[in-house]
Amino acid sequence: MSPRERVQALIAAAADVARPDTPLGVKARAAWVSTTGLSPEGIELAIEHCLETHPSEAEIEQLLASVQPAKRALVLLSANVFVGASRALALALASSEHVMVRVSRRDPVLARVLLEACPGLFELTDELAPKAEDVFWAYGKKETLRTVRAKLPAGVHFIGHGPGAGAALVELPEASPEVLIAQAKNLVLDTVLFEQRGCLSPRAFLVTGSKGAAEEFTQCVVSELTRMGGEVPRGELAREEEAELVRFRDTMAYVGRVMDTKAGLVAFSESTSLSSITPVGRAIHIQHLADPILPLARIGHVLTNIGFFGSDVTKAELLRALPHVRIAPLGQMQSPPFDGPVDRRPHL
Amino acid sequence: MRAFARGESQESFDSLALELARFQAENIPGFANLVERSGSALDSAATIPAVPSEAFRLTRVAVHPPELDVVRFETSGTSTEAKGVHPMRTTATYRALSTSFGREALMAEDAAVVVALAAEPGEPVPSSLMFMMRQFMEEFDPAFGRHMGLHVDAPYERWLLSSAGVNLVELQRACAFAAQMGRPLLVLATSLALARCLEQLQGRSFLLPEKSVVMHTGGPKKRGGELNLSELRTRAVEQLGLAAGQIVGEYGMTELSSQLYEGTVRGAHLSGPKGVFIPPRWLRVTPVDSITLEPVEPGGIGLARFMDLGNVDSAVCVLTQDLIRERDGGIELLGRSPGAVPRGCSMAVQALLEGAQ
Numbered sequence: 001m002s003p004r005e006r007v008q009a010l011i012a013a014a015a016d017v018a019r020p021d022t023p024l025g026v027k028a029r030a031a032w033v034s035t036t037g038l039s040p041e042g043i044e045l046a047i048e049h050c051l052e053t054h055p056s057e058a059e060i061e062q063l064l065a066s067v068q069p070a071k072r073a074l075v076l077l078s079a080n081v082f083v084g085a086s087r088a089l090a091l092a093l094a095s096s097e098h099v100m101v102r103v104s105r106r107d108p109v110l111a112r113v114l115l116e117a118c119p120g121l122f123e124l125t126d127e128l129a130p131k132a133e134d135v136f137w138a139y140g141k142k143e144t145l146r147t148v149r150a151k152l153p154a155g156v157h158f159i160g161h162g163p164g165a166g167a168a169l170v171e172l173p174e175a176s177p178e179v180l181i182a183q184a185k186n187l188v189l190d191t192v193l194f195e196q197r198g199c200l201s202p203r204a205f206l207v208t209g210s211k212g213a214a215e216e217f218t219q220c221v222v223s224e225l226t227r228m229g230g231e232v233p234r235g236e237l238a239r240e241e242e243a244e245l246v247r248f249r250d251t252m253a254y255v256g257r258v259m260d261t262k263a264g265l266v267a268f269s270e271s272t273s274l275s276s277i278t279p280v281g282r283a284i285h286i287q288h289l290a291d292p293i294l295p296l297a298r299i300g301h302v303l304t305n306i307g308f309f310g311s312d313v314t315k316a317e318l319l320r321a322l323p324h325v326r327i328a329p330l331g332q333m334q335s336p337p338f339d340g341p342v343d344r345r346p347h348l
Numbered sequence: 349m350r351a352f353a354r355g356e357s358q359e360s361f362d363s364l365a366l367e368l369a370r371f372q373a374e375n376i377p378g379f380a381n382l383v384e385r386s387g388s389a390l391d392s393a394a395t396i397p398a399v400p401s402e403a404f405r406l407t408r409v410a411v412h413p414p415e416l417d418v419v420r421f422e423t424s425g426t427s428t429e430a431k432g433v434h435p436m437r438t439t440a441t442y443r444a445l446s447t448s449f450g451r452e453a454l455m456a457e458d459a460a461v462v463v464a465l466a467a468e469p470g471e472p473v474p475s476s477l478m479f480m481m482r483q484f485m486e487e488f489d490p491a492f493g494r495h496m497g498l499h500v501d502a503p504y505e506r507w508l509l510s511s512a513g514v515n516l517v518e519l520q521r522a523c524a525f526a527a528q529m530g531r532p533l534l535v536l537a538t539s540l541a542l543a544r545c546l547e548q549l550q551g552r553s554f555l556l557p558e559k560s561v562v563m564h565t566g567g568p569k570k571r572g573g574e575l576n577l578s579e580l581r582t583r584a585v586e587q588l589g590l591a592a593g594q595i596v597g598e599y600g601m602t603e604l605s606s607q608l609y610e611g612t613v614r615g616a617h618l619s620g621p622k623g624v625f626i627p628p629r630w631l632r633v634t635p636v637d638s639i640t641l642e643p644v645e646p647g648g649i650g651l652a653r654f655m656d657l658g659n660v661d662s663a664v665c666v667l668t669q670d671l672i673r674e675r676d677g678g679i680e681l682l683g684r685s686p687g688a689v690p691r692g693c694s695m696a697v698q699a700l701l702e703g704a705q
Contacts, residue, residue, distance in 0.1 A: 239638075239639065240638075240685075242639050243638035243639050243685075246638065246639055246641070247400050247638075247667075247669075249385075250382060250385075250397070250398075250399075250400050251400040251403055251406065253378070253382045253385045254378040254381065254382045254400070254407065254409075255378060255406045255407045257381070258385070269406075273430070275405075275406050275430065276406060
């Protein structure tokens with residue numbers, strides 16, 4: 001098969017898994033409930049928005065062009081967001097017809113069902129044995145990546161992708177109620193997907209414009225989060241995650257205002273700089289400030305993307321200040337184009 | 349409050365704590381919000397909600413306006429975007445409390461020669477630790493500063509750390525002076541500075557005068573790795589010729605006005621086993637569950653919640669991220685709460701904040 005055919009075969013397999021009525025779709029969903037901690041509705045939401053099943057031809061072209069051909073491609077997967085394996089495999093398949101994959105013990109599901117859907121497309125292994133001229137894709141914590149890289153034999157092309165986070169920036173000079181509601185809905189969607197555990201998930205929320213508009217937007221976010229919580233219940237939180245939310249709640253009660261809904265937390269404060277990063281688990285801290293570019297640039301090296309609603313001028317400024325960061329419309333932070341690695345920061 | 353600290357007040361700890369909490373709720377809208385959210389009627393000390401220590405980094409924690417500040421103590425802020433600030437409109441309480449309990453913990457005799465393995469702070473002193481070190485020099489060392497209106501120069505430098513390291517020559521001079529005066533040497537240090545001092549000695553002994561005390565403070569984090577505090581203390585005892593118990597851990601933080609010490613200095617008023625940090629009578633430390641914020645079962649591990657009567661104008665109750673366990677009238681320090689282990693490919697909050705540096 002050609003690189004394009006391999007990638008297309010993978011996409012077809014993903015489409016099979018994405019359907020709730022196929023045997024593999026049923027099997028994967030049952031497994032994901034226990035491996036992800038997400039609610040069944042949360043899993044469905046992520047499949048709908050984030051599992052790449054219908055990329056455009058142009059996107060596939062870009063993805064193919066984003067990799068170098070290699071004799072063998074080795075992939076070390078982490079317990080990433082549960083759909084993440086799909087793009088990781090596509091990149092490897094784009095670069096080589098011999099793809100060997102070691103899955104994470106915590107979340108092996110997607111790679112396994114994709115292989116079941118398309119036997120022989122790649123190989124699952126417990127042990128990766130890289131040798132010269134291989135390309136080695138690794139996903140995980142920075143420390144893990146450093147350790148893996150240090151042990152590689154000479155001549156292996158290593159591409160490491162570490163953890164990251166997203167931010168949201170909303171410009172509200174004069175926004176109509178309809179716009180506020182629509183953007184609040186988008187922001188909440190980005191937040192609810194994967195319960196903010198993804199490397200594309202928003203963890204900083206900046207709003208510019210008048211204070212009145214920012215407060216109105218915050219109220220819209222509260223309403224949308226409450227509504228979404230009814231449709232997509234929050235998944236299980238680890239004890240430590242819950243503790244961080246409690247701490248965040250009390251800190252924000254002191255620092256600004258906090259609205260505690262059953263579906264999650266929304267806080268509002270006025271800031272002169274980026275003052276707070278939220279914990280995971282549906283925590284949104286709207287920080288109203290005048291100039292968002294510098295604060296975002298200061299955390300630029302951990303940012304993978306920015307969900308943005310605003311003017312072209314500001315977007316151009318963001319692109320200049322943060323050349324490695326994807327800029328996506330709000331509501332599409334977790335579904336970037338299928339055009340290469342989601343994370344465009346320099347490889348580790 | 350100072351009368352309470354001196355043992356001259358009839359008021360109870362709880363009634364003073366409540367009085368402070370009500371005063372702070374009246375004057376700090378953020379604390380009033382926290383009280384309201386917690387559902388507390390501020391009718392018992394146990395219901396006073398704790399202010400998370402992050403609040404000191406994110407906003408002003410004070411009953412008074414900035415123009416009345418006489419000091420703004422800052423956290424070291426090495427790993428977060430913004431430094432935490434504890435503003436004070438008077439240092440009288442801080443001075444009285446730190447000196448009083450420092451004397452109980454560190455001084456077996458009336459006087460000592462006091463030096464600090466720290467750089468001389470400028471004015472205003474930006475750190476509560478530096479402020480306290482200078483205070484100890486003034487209060488415990490008769491050779492300090494002014495006497496009878498005249499400036500008296502001690503025959504040794506007091507601030508012994510610079511970018512070049514610890515000034516061992518001046519440390520030697522201080523030792524000689526202490527020996528000549530028949531006084532112990534009190535060395536005040538961060539754990540990192542003490543480690544630096546020992547590194548400079550390269551295994552050689554540097555014997556301090558008899559009955560000398562080394563007070564060290566600060567966690568195990570250092571640039572490029574972790575400091576093994578137990579190993580550091582063993583080396584300090586050996587290389588500096590200290591008697592067992594004469595190296596004393598201090599626990600303090602910018603957000604508090606009070607400190608805790610190990611009570612191991614022979615002949616000092618404070619007494620307790622090694623590894624147990626004892627609070628003064630105006631400070632109550634409780635391990636609490638990180639989710640319910642209720643006290644844990646006896647002997648259990650929890651986050652340290654401090655009720656500090658010294659925090660008159662800021663936050664009488666502070667919740668830190670340090671894990672502790674109650675023991676023998678004090679607490680054991682068990683490190684910082686690790687926070688949520690990232691699942692998926694997200695980043696931990698702390699790692700993100702470090703990224704914001």
